[in-house]
Amino acid sequence: MVATQLRENVMPLILGPAEVKQATNMGQMIDVIEAGIREQAAGNVSMPPRQNLATSNGFFRVMPAVMQDGGKMGIKIFNGSVEHGVRYIILIYDEKGGELLCMMDAAYLTGARTGATTGIATRYQARKNAKTVGIIGSGLEARTNFEAMCAVREIQSARVFSPTKANRERFAEEMSAQLGVTVQSADSAEAAARGSDIVVVATNTTGHSDNIAYYGEWMEDGQHINSIGATGGHLREIDPQAFANADRILMDTIVGVKEESGDSFAAIDAGTWDDNKIIELPQVLDGMLARESDNQATLFKSVGSAVQDVMAGFAVYEQARALGLGRDIDNFLEHKIF
Amino acid sequence: MVATQLRENVMPLILGPAEVKQATNMGQMIDVIEAGIREQAAGNVSMPPRQNLATSNGFFRVMPAVMQDGGKMGIKIFNGSVEHGVRYIILIYDEKGGELLCMMDAAYLTGARTGATTGIATRYQARKNAKTVGIIGSGLEARTNFEAMCAVREIQSARVFSPTKANRERFAEEMSAQLGVTVQSADSAEAAARGSDIVVVATNTTGHSDNIAYYGEWMEDGQHINSIGATGGHLREIDPQAFANADRILMDTIVGVKEESGDSFAAIDAGTWDDNKIIELPQVLDGMLARESDNQATLFKSVGSAVQDVMAGFAVYEQARALGLGRDIDNFLEHKIF
Numbered sequence A, B: 001m002v003a004t005q006l007r008e009n010v011m012p013l014i015l016g017p018a019e020v021k022q023a024t025n026m027g028q029m030i031d032v033i034e035a036g037i038r039e040q041a042a043g044n045v046s047m048p049p050r051q052n053l054a055t056s057n058g059f060f061r062v063m064p065a066v067m068q069d070g071g072k073m074g075i076k077i078f079n080g081s082v083e084h085g086v087r088y089i090i091l092i093y094d095e096k097g098g099e100l101l102c103m104m105d106a107a108y109l110t111g112a113r114t115g116a117t118t119g120i121a122t123r124y125q126a127r128k129n130a131k132t133v134g135i136i137g138s139g140l141e142a143r144t145n146f147e148a149m150c151a152v153r154e155i156q157s158a159r160v161f162s163p164t165k166a167n168r169e170r171f172a173e174e175m176s177a178q179l180g181v182t183v184q185s186a187d188s189a190e191a192a193a194r195g196s197d198i199v200v201v202a203t204n205t206t207g208h209s210d211n212i213a214y215y216g217e218w219m220e221d222g223q224h225i226n227s228i229g230a231t232g233g234h235l236r237e238i239d240p241q242a243f244a245n246a247d248r249i250l251m252d253t254i255v256g257v258k259e260e261s262g263d264s265f266a267a268i269d270a271g272t273w274d275d276n277k278i279i280e281l282p283q284v285l286d287g288m289l290a291r292e293s294d295n296q297a298t299l300f301k302s303v304g305s306a307v308q309d310v311m312a313g314f315a316v317y318e319q320a321r322a323l324g325l326g327r328d329i330d331n332f333l334e335h336k337i338f
Helices: A017-022 A026-041 A107-125 A140-152 A165-179 A189-193 A240-245 A254-260 A262-270 A281-285 A306-323 B017-022 B026-041 B107-125 B140-152 B165-179 B189-193 B240-245 B254-260 B262-270 B281-285 B306-323
Strands: A004-006 A013-015 A051-054 A058-067 A072-081 A085-094 A100-105 A132-136 A157-161 A182-185 A198-201 A224-227 A248-251 A278-280 A298-301 A334-336 B004-006 B013-015 B051-054 B058-067 B072-081 B085-094 B100-105 B132-136 B157-161 B182-185 B198-201 B224-227 B248-251 B278-280 B298-301 B334-336
Touching: A013 A306, A017 A100, A017 A107, A017 A306, A026 A058, A026 A107, A026 A140, A026 A281, A026 A306, A051 B058, A058 A306, A058 B051, A058 B058, A058 B072, A072 A306, A072 B058, A072 B072, A085 A107, A085 A306, A100 A107, A100 A306, A107 A140, A107 A224, A107 A248, A107 A281, A107 A298, A107 A306, A107 B334, A132 A140, A132 A189, A140 A157, A140 A165, A140 A198, A157 A165, A157 A189, A165 A182, A240 A262, A248 A254, A248 A281, A254 A262, A278 A281, A334 B107, B013 B306, B017 B100, B017 B107, B017 B306, B026 B058, B026 B107, B026 B140, B026 B281, B026 B306, B058 B306, B072 B306, B085 B107, B085 B306, B100 B107, B100 B306, B107 B140, B107 B224, B107 B248, B107 B281, B107 B298, B107 B306, B132 B140, B132 B189, B140 B165, B140 B198, B157 B165, B157 B189, B165 B182, B240 B262, B248 B254, B248 B281, B254 B262, B278 B281
Parallel strands: A013 A100, A132 A157, A132 A198, A157 A182, A198 A224, A224 A298, A248 A278, A248 A298, B013 B100, B132 B157, B132 B198, B157 B182, B198 B224, B224 B298, B248 B278, B248 B298
Antiparallel strands: A004 A334, A051 A058, A058 A072, A072 A085, A085 A100, A085 B334, A334 B085, B004 B334, B051 B058, B058 B072, B072 B085, B085 B100
């Protein structure tokens, strides 16, 4: 009646932090995530609202997604507390056969997919001839987002600001070497942002509810701004004026940004949240015009989604298999026949 | 800003099917799950409704739970299709420190935890002097449920019915040997049920929407009936008369049984669903009287819950660590500091 048999074919792969980093190719990840968001635009993705469970000292969060057309599905599970930090894992499955393909660390990967998603937004929203980037923040996301900018535009130079001088100087030095683009340290956030074709705001404002990193009054015609921090209701990164000054605002998920980001709460309070100029990433990929002229200022805001996570997991898995990385786990999951 | 560090202490354990079976101790598992349900009774468990995503040919389901008092949390993830069967995995975490402790196959474990949960229901609902069991079904769940009966009552003999003679005879032979209790093969479901102190209905009625395995007219004073099949809306196992004839009905989760079991749909249609006599497993553990006399007939119905899964996962993990089973995975999850 209930025969149990060992699976005979695909063994799931385990990828640790070093292997995930080695298997991350920003250009490829942007394309793989874009394919997932295109499927989302076509209405063929199942992605329920994320489940957020409270723990004694933090949270336990669950984000599944199924892409039937692409034959991909998976889940990101992460938990965090101020004392113990955040731990992320992504599991990906063959959506047709149901096989677990890979279990991978997703701490770095979450930063990489955030950058890759910004890359998609920038590909369709920034001016085609954008050449300069201003970066506010010097952490993992600042790095992955800048890397993504260089993958979708012919970036020639960048300026970075971060409150700690040593951090911005290290970013400038390391990213110049990594990407072959001249990155200079700037003395203020405004100095990094002013005159840049693209601005990346990627700050860690945990616990600093009034810590604005980017002010809308700095926004210039033709600029494209990416804001990927302030992913919690108690966090802040850009001010309400930024929502007012942008001609068009793109969000990875409108409901996510509206309900989860402290920046959104402030903009709604200030009356600068305008539904009429906000569009969602899948709509842009479905053909909606991102900007009407090179003079418009555009803003992208993201909080992340399960489609991004699962597709990023597939991107890394494909690279890891091609490179022979990771450990195969034999004799792991059996399957139960109906 | 975003330092990433390798975890230095607990390495997660991988447990495959053979190790999970070896690390399953029914008596211990019953006690561990009971502790989880007691915590649920005290109102300290976070367990959102399960997420059920559609796939091309089946489903992808996600069941997380957090037990703050016990310091335990985790998730069961399973997917299935008629062609490819069902694959189950459970991940368990230290709820305080956030560390992933174990990833285990949960095909057998799901059957074991279903049995263990029935064991809890039977411990508090069956007559103290119950000595005989009638079993309808001969699959994995019939086995684990019968094992649980023997863990909570001094069972002396049993009769088993299953439509295929070879299956019921093999069950009788193997379970007699395993548990040291005389198990005989019966020629009909009614013959197995009649005169038994406890009846276990554990059938696989997939695709047989009118396949009733147990009829309420067989119910006798003082009997306790456990029905753990028909966990989908298209499945059937007991008839509406069973709901009518039981003096008290216990469910693992009322909302789950009501919304997910085809048996419930039929009882509601037939007008035999009576909220006044239905109680939930946590209520019994919280002190509510399960039965008022040895003459009452009682029914337990279950569809499973994340608390049962996660606690069963902890039960197996504890045994596996004690027995030195499984594989430790080093260099797997890093954690990101705020």
